Amino acid sequence: MFRAPLRVLARPSGPVRTYALVVLLASSGVAILELVRQQTGTPGFLVGLGLALLPVAPLMAAFRWVGRAAPHPWAQLLFCFGWGACAAALIAILANDFATRWIAAATADPADADQLGSVAIAPVVEESAKAAALLLVFAFRRRQFTGPADGFVVAGFTAVGFAFTENVLYLGNAFDEDLAEGTRPLDSLTAATFFVRAVLSPFAHPLFTVLTGLGVGAAALGARRSHRICLPALGLAAAMGLHALWNGSSRFGEHGFYVVYASVMVPVFGVLVGLAVRIRRRRLRAVAGELAVYAAAGWLGPAEVPALASMPARSLARALARRSGGRAAGRAVRxxxxxxxxxxLLRHRARRGGPAREPDFAGLERELLHRLWLRRATAGPVLARAAVMEELLPPWYDPLARPPLPAPRALVPGPRTHSLRPRGRAAQRAGAR
Known part of the structure; x- marks a missing residue:
């Protein structure tokens, strides 16, 4: 009964859904900025805002790099950043403040309330608020959730936004204290806070939330309902646990922070960096393997497949297109x-028997193939040329040659096997064989 309205709201062009998201993020953004300004004062707020912006661009670039093989739309990534910076931060600051006040009223020592709140309450509230962005993207853009890489990227952008707002608060408070005490800049609490939060551990919040993202991404490949429920819950629990350990590191003695940083945070960070590189390579291999089938069916040129599976070749192809046809050609190739x-990735996920194997799979495949065919005249030659220039093909290969295309074949094996045939000249050549 309610499926039709939900589908309308889930469409990218749905004005109701877009308006609702813009209003939600804008209102929460105004509220959280005013709350932070009240706590830090206007000078502290402005200084904290400027300093908190510095690590944002490198972190966003790093997470964008992980997902470059199949990039998410910028609008979706900016929504995740905005959710973390506005909605999740507002939920966290209100819930943490309420919980701390409640614990302080129930205990005799306010210091114990702050410590208990930071270890037991803050990780649960903050990671749950950030995880809401992943669940929204997973619910309304499930076709773009093809594996752990998507969870990695979406979680990273959400956590970078949350860390940005939190850094504004901490840096603004530090500057306000320095301003009141007249401390010199190099010896100030602001400089120490910036070093710890923006230099030593800018990856802390992304590190926690990426664990949730990996769970949600793995759930996208799960064929069983239990996997789609348990894997995100497991990832969220791991994020909360690591977050609690990080917040409670100061309780492990005078050097507890450095011990946890060196023995837990840095190794986990290294493991996740290695995992990100491996995920990216596996995704590019999947792109090469699946597109080879479409090339054999005549939808792509043989030289396009290695170029599409190489990030340097993709960048070179876009540059060649812009050089010859301007920005419009570059956008078409992108x-x-x-x-x-x-x-x-749609075919790879369907072939593995995941949830993408649904009644509208053939329609999604047909839509993507049609869009490829419309831009192939612009993108095909520059991709082939980029493949040759990047030495992905033999040097004698002629990117302008157009050999006869083979006859179309079935694209997806299994009970819903179907055959999509190329149109235009490719169809005439295939029919003449």
Whole structure:
């Protein structure tokens, strides 16, 4: 009964859904900024805002790099950043303040209330608030959730936004104290806070939330309902546990912070960096393997497949297109690359028997193939040329050659096998064989 309205709201162009999200993030953003300004004062707020912006761009670039094989739309990533910076931060600051006041009223020592709140309450509230962004993207953009890499990227952008707002608060308070005491800049609490939060551990919040993202991403590949429920819950529990350990590190003695940092945070960070590199490589291999089937069926040129599976070749192809056809050609090639990657991962997920194997799979595949075919005249030659220039093909390969295409084959094996045939000249050549 309610499925039709929900589908309308889930569409990217749905004005109701877009308006609701904009209003939600804007109102929560105004509220959280005013709360932070009240706590830090206007000078502290402005200084904290400027300093908190410094680590944002490098962190966003790092998470964007992980997802470059099949990039998410910038609008979706900015929504995740905005959710973390506005909605999640507002929920966290209100809930943490309420919980701390309640614990302080129930205990005799306010210091114990602060410590208990930071270890037992803050990790649960903050990680749950950030996880809401992942669940929203997973619910309304499930077709773009093709594996752990998507969870990695979405979680990273959400956590970077949350850390940004939190850094504004901490840095603003530190500057307000320094201003009241007249401390010199290099010896100030502001400099120490900036070093700890923006230099020593800018990856802390992303590190926690990425664990939730990996659970949600793994759930996207799960064929069983239990997997789709348990894996995100397991990832969220791991994020809360690591967050609690980090917040409680100061209770392990005078050097507890450095012990936890060196023995837990840095190793986990290294493992996740290695995992990110491996996920990216596996995704590019999946793109190459699945697109080879479409190339054999005539939808892609043979030289396009290695170029689409190489990030340097993709960048070079876009540059060549802009050089020859301007920005419009560059945009066409970028969309062609994104659609090709989405098509490959859609088929890869369906072939593995995941939830993408649904009644509208054939329609999604047909839509992506049609969009590829419309831009192939622009993207195909520059991709082939980029493959040759990057030495992904033999040097004697002629990127302008157009050999006869083979006859179309079935694209997805299994009970719903179907055959999509190329149109235009490719269809005429295939029919003449």
């Amino acid at each position: 969309r062609y690359q994104a659609d090709a990657a989405a098509l490959a």
